[in-house]
Amino acid sequence: MPELPTLAAESTLAPVTSNEPFQVRPIGGRIGAEVRGVTLSADLDDDAVAAINHALLEHKVLFFRGQSHLDDAAQEAFAARFGETVAHPTVPSLSSGSRLLELDSKHGTRANSWHTDVTFVDAYPKISILRGVVIPPAGGDTVWANTAAAYANLPEVLRDLADKLWALHSNAYDYAATRNVPDTESEREYRKQFTSTLYETEHPVVRVHPETGERTLVLGHFVQRFIGLSQRDSDRLAELFHDHVTRLENTVRWRWTQGDVAIWDNRATQHYAVADYADAHRVVRRATVHGDVPVGIDGRKSRIVKQETRTA
């Protein structure tokens, strides 16, 4: 099949002209770069933070090895250089006074399903910063997909369709749909917490990235259905778009070492944590930066249509 050499066709990013204070080495042809020569810290100067943000807008996910000096507080303070850090809307933070989200395999929190973080609310995070705390000896990689490249590479008729579509996202998503073993007790507990407030939000399937002007797809596992379509049609169409987003050409896969940090632009990516490490222990911690409400190509904004606290 011929491959279109498209990459972020409508980006308005200016080329970097200043002297980069560090090296950025692309990994995938369409997404992902390793950054070398920088020690992440809240004390980085403004130029360095701007250069990281610029590289992030271009490559969508950045990897930094050897950042073991970061503890929880330093990770969060670094994240705050990109905007206001926010706690997860339903899952309690790692500790009081922290807004970090911990994903610990012992507690059944394995994100092995394609998603963009927290799209069940309107102003979902713009950036997530993940630190490898305990990494299994083999496996436990994370994969990211570029949703700007996915949009740009859609056949024109599908792009036109996506341009018109809106989807309902909810945190009460069908997590059981692809599982063949029952939940463990701790997974059930986590689920309950995850949905302690039920959210439903309508997003345009195509949003205009507020910093690059690129069009990106807003999909992933929180999508319940498309507005104006039956469940059956929604499921089929979601699968069709999903196949385009997650094509291997569109992805990059990171083999973690303890102390690595990954930063992704949550407005232009989906990700998937590969759960191939059996009972080995894996812990990652995420700092999350507040994002703005998506705007569709016609200027209409996403909106929350339900927010309901569950009792009992």
Ligand SMILES: O=C(O)CCC(=O)C(=O)O
């Ligand atoms: O465990 C991972 O690698 C990614 C987890 C995840 O989905 C997240 O931190 O948002």
Ligand SMILES: [Fe+2]
């Ligand atoms: Fe995630």
